[in-house]
Amino acid sequence: MPIKTYRQAINEAMAQEMRLNDKVIIIGEDVAGGAGCDGERDAYGGVMGVTKGLFPEFGESRVIDTPITESAIMGAAAGAAQTGLRPVAELMFMDFLGVCFDQIYNQAAKFRYMFGGKVECPMVVRTMAGAGLRGGAQHSQNLTQMVTMVPGLKVVCPTNAYDAKGLLITAIRDNDCVIFVEDKFLYETSCEVPDEVYTIPFGEASFLREGSDVTIVGISNTVNKAVAVADRLAEEGISCDVIDPRTTSPLDEEAIIESVETTGRLVVVDEMTPRCGVAADISSIVAEKAFGALRAPIRKVTAAHSPIPFAPALEDAWMPQESDIEAAVREVLGYTR
């Protein structure tokens, strides 16, 4: 099977769906690049090159470069979705959610319910999250918790190239507004990705490692860190179940609970601030539904409760690291009443 990067897999998902369905359009800032310029068109293909090549193939009516105008991009995508198109709108950095959130959570997310089930909003918001690139307080946040809490939105956080392709195709075909959170750290990572079109259902976790001592749940790139920790600990005879929920809304609660019922111990990792985050949410679900199975307090491993600092030393301290995950696993294992 061919090896593809996360970037290529996402690009391929869009290209294939655009070939299959001419209602699918791309809209965003510099999704092609070079509009109105003397130089090359498709000069960017998105700031990370993820949409590159779509403009030459599909043209300016389906790959639409916009001014810098996130509220209008998201609102236009929602309005177009309501009226027959299937837009894939790009929000360059997830931090910019602040600029356009109304159009997403008060508009796109609520149409169907408010209008008595008569409307569909088949749009995807592709966005990029994650710290570690020294982007500072306004270019580094993962705000998955903010969209996960909104009824009406579905939220996808692919952690490898294979999942990214299958989940994005599902997202484009879904008739609700889907927030597709790409982790900036993963664009260069690769794995086997079929050339064929395939879908991965929402709400189905994947088990990256199977084990019996501790359950580790990770969101976005933190799950890859969890796998690295699990592999190291396996050499010491500690066996971890590593679960990637893949979508935070819907969430595969069952997979997590079943795992905790065998291990009795849970470590939940995300790269969000600790209050009201996805890790906090999963912790509360397990505390509520699997309390009897727990042999140790649940341990959350999250970022610190501060804006994201610029200086590398501070940012590294802000982010959840493999060493933090490892310490948490040892802590829950060593717990005695």
Place this chain on the structure above:
Amino acid sequence: MSLNKEQFLQAYRTMRTIRDFEYRVSDEFGKGNIPGFLHLYAGQEAIATGMCMNLDDDDYIVSTHRGHGHCIAKGGDVGGMMKEIMAKQGGSCAGKGGSMHIAAVEKGMLGANAIVGGGPPLIVGAALSAKTLGTDRVGVSFTGDGGSNQGTTFEAMNLAVVLKLPAIFMFENNGYGEGTAAGYAVGSKDIASRAAGFGMPALKVDGADIFATYETCKKAVKHCRSGKGPIAIEASITRFRGHFEGDAQAYRGKNEVKRLMKELDCLKIAADNAIKKKLVTKAALTKIDKEIGVYINEAAEAALAAPSPDVSELLTDVYSSAY
């Protein structure tokens, strides 16, 4: 001629400081000494300089992601800025902000902003403080052609008119928002003509000409200080560098950058004009160039030698009181 000799020398010094600062940080970025993203102001120096020379220390400005020049022109400490951009102790934002959040709050530079369109509403607030507190301060937002299209900018312009605030909306039209031309993204014939729709006057100026820019900004500041409400300026200019350091700029025409760097070099235009008009001698400018070279080098060397911030500072300054 608008600028007298002393003023011209001051303007030249500021522009040269910005230019040298930007080229030095570009070098240090290339050597791996600067983390994160870097957007340089090289080429646009006359705009920040011409505006800030008309402001006092207690007037306010807000800036963009391309903020080093505004910070220097408003009197920001170059040594502290260099350390900030290199993420070092002694940085003007304690190493927590970096290039995109460079600030000199003590000089009324209320911060660079990594959210395009983040600044204009904030300057409305600064102008509201000035009006409410009865000071004669003015507020200036520097915004790009790209940022001119954000809803926040439109709302800020309207509110400033409604409240009749001493706010100046300075639009630096460098032709591009990232890799998209202003000619494509700005739907109206230019940015300045939009101001009338909001009910405020606007001025247009060649942003490569420090004499014209200074003069235009002077008019705008006078307008605001005399209680006539907000005003907009559109200054046309080009950027010498990519959108960010490392931008391949495939969207720009063949030889475009090279040509524009020749035609629109504000430092060269300023020097040529001033010498031709016998305002200054070439020797005087060369002397400034040398002094600034030493000054920037010292700032950079000190920043390179400085230690990184201490990890214990991670949770300081999240709140102003104990938490």
